[in-house]
Amino acid sequence: MARERKFTKEELYHAVKHLLLKHGYEGFTFTVLASYLDVSRAAIYKYYENKEELISEYMVYELEKFLNDMKAIGEKKTFQEQFDALFDMIFADLSLYEIRTMGMQIPIINKKIKMNKQKISGIIVELYSSLQQFVELGKKEQAFKEELPNNLILGMIFETVNIPNQNNIPLPDWVEMIKGVICHGLFKNN
Amino acid sequence: MARERKFTKEELYHAVKHLLLKHGYEGFTFTVLASYLDVSRAAIYKYYENKEELISEYMVYELEKFLNDMKAIGEKKTFQEQFDALFDMIFADLSLYEIRTMGMQIPIINKKIKMNKQKISGIIVELYSSLQQFVELGKKEQAFKEELPNNLILGMIFETVNIPNQNNIPLPDWVEMIKGVICHGLFKNN
DNA sequence: CACCAAAGTTACACATCTGTCACTTTTATG
DNA sequence: CATAAAAGTGACAGATGTGTAACTTTGGTG
Structure with missing residues (x-):
């Protein structure tokens, strides 16, 4: 059955907001986000196709x-x-x-x-x-x-x-x- | 003697400003700038060691x-x-x-x-x-x-x-x- | 014309990021 | 215990950007 997630959607969105404010839109990357959340980049790709999709969901x-x-x-x-x-x-x-x-x-x-x-x-x-x-x-x-x-x-x-x-x-x-x-x-x- | 420059310092700073406004600090790259000025990246490296130096000069x-x-x-x-x-x-x-x-x-x-x-x-x-x-x-x-x-x-x-x-x-x-x-x-x- | 120096270019090695895939881990269920 | 599915990972290929070095072009001077 489902393995427990390492981050909730709220935690993810909180990280997105923090990193958008810190780095700007173009400085925001899945690499930076994965590091912040302490997960692999592929984990984020499981839910979002790319950063644009994630940011639009967050908005x-x-x-x-x-x-x-x-x-x-x-x-x-x-x-x-x-x-x-x-x-x-x-x-x-x-x-x-x-x-x-x-x-x-x-x-x-x-x-x-x-x-x-x-x-x-x-x-x-x-x-x-x-x-x-x-x-x-x-x-x-x-x-x-x-x-x-x-x-x-x-x-x-x-x-x-x-x-x-x-x-x-x-x-x-x-x-x-x-x-x-x-x-x-x-x-x-x- | 000196070959004529393809861009003046004013033109360069105008381009820097335009691209900083368009892409933000982290989206600003020498690649984007060179393309905008229609020169090679190496031409810009002749004058500035990196983007940080150029942007600080511009500021x-x-x-x-x-x-x-x-x-x-x-x-x-x-x-x-x-x-x-x-x-x-x-x-x-x-x-x-x-x-x-x-x-x-x-x-x-x-x-x-x-x-x-x-x-x-x-x-x-x-x-x-x-x-x-x-x-x-x-x-x-x-x-x-x-x-x-x-x-x-x-x-x-x-x-x-x-x-x-x-x-x-x-x-x-x-x-x-x-x-x-x-x-x-x-x-x-x- | 030869020479010289500033300006500019091409190509290369390296770093970083993206997107994917095969694999592993974790957890609940029968 | 076996099974299954969600979640997560490591490694890879490819794209993009950085910084450099050897080379070329340009234009003025003697």
């Missing part, structure tokens, strides 16, 4: 999690609750935003990858819709300035999380600072 | 240009002029910010690289000083909120340039929009 997994989080946020009653929850989610795992462009680098070289990229596109459409609702609610509740394009508002939120906390300010304070700047800007009201 | 070149631009900005009289000039500089070449972390990936494997990384560190110190002066001027002229850490202010400026202009708004309008949001935030003053 689907991460984006589905993200979409579920976004949906949970969308169910909160007020804009302010949604706004706070969005930040908590983002700061809970900053690295997702570093790898979000990597999905675009995956070439379609087998059917599985094509299917995965279609899934990814579908998830992104749903994410886009969810995020648009968030922004529209913000405008409706007279928080966001109506004249601002939605993607600028969203871009603002997702890009500013990249600002490094160089002074090692405690995270809750840092998050509030970032929110303050996003909401009211760098300038004094004069 | 010095780019950062020196950036520092010169910053110094020119620092010589403007008012904060508002400096603020506008900083944005013009940043949006004139957005890609520099995408490769700024690549310098950190370069391992020191020969003396030249060590020297280059020391140069890079020196330039970054000067850049840091120049940027701090910019922020302090902004605070002194009662523009920036004093309570904000300097790196948050700078981080805000440098990260928001990454927001993609998805609606293809004309660049001058887009830049003003970004400035508006950075200065006064996403929220209405209520």
Whole structure:
């Protein structure tokens, strides 16, 4: 009967994420991954035809999690609750935003990858819709300035999380600072 | 006497930048570069021992240009002029910010690289000083909120340039929009 | 024209990664 | 205990990239 696996899918995906962040898409190899997991390369080939297939599977997994989080946020009653929850989610795992462009680098070289990229596109459409609702609610509740394009508002939120906390300010304070700047800007009201 | 070169240093650095942006640090190879420049790999080895040496030279070149631009900005009289000039500089070449972390990936494997990384560190110190002066001027002229850490202010400026202009708004309008949001935030003053 | 030096090339040995296949190990089941 | 299947491995062939050395080309100078 089945021999026990040396790594779970979660452990595998955790390794994939770690090595993508460390080496980038093109620096990520099955050789590096096998070494990290302490298995042979052939063991990984048992499950995935190539690195592109593995990375596309991993992207689907991460984006589905993200979409579920976004949906949970969308169910909160007020804009302010949604706004706070969005930040908590983002700061809970900053690295997702570093790898979000990597999905675009995956070439379609087998059917599985094509299917995965279609899934990814579908998830992104749903994410886009969810995020648009968030922004529209913000405008409706007279928080966001109506004249601002939605993607600028969203871009603002997702890009500013990249600002490094160089002074090692405690995270809750840092998050509030970032929110303050996003909401009211760098300038004094004069 | 000397045979004419098939590529200038500027052309070489332009190719390096293009390929670093396209393939990332680990995907960048002399093979890819030689093909792009339409020369043999050995031709590049005539000037640089390895890719790390070439990339570190290139980083010095780019950062020196950036520092010169910053110094020119620092010589403007008012904060508002400096603020506008900083944005013009940043949006004139957005890609520099995408490769700024690549310098950190370069391992020191020969003396030249060590020297280059020391140069890079020196330039970054000067850049840091120049940027701090910019922020302090902004605070002194009662523009920036004093309570904000300097790196948050700078981080805000440098990260928001990454927001993609998805609606293809004309660049001058887009830049003003970004400035508006950075200065006064996403929220209405209520 | 000969000479020279810089620039560039080809070909080679070596290193690293990919993909596969035959084989081994492990575990549960009858 | 034998059997079977999933999981994992080692070794191989091939592809790709690195670094080098001997050689060729190019262009200026005397």
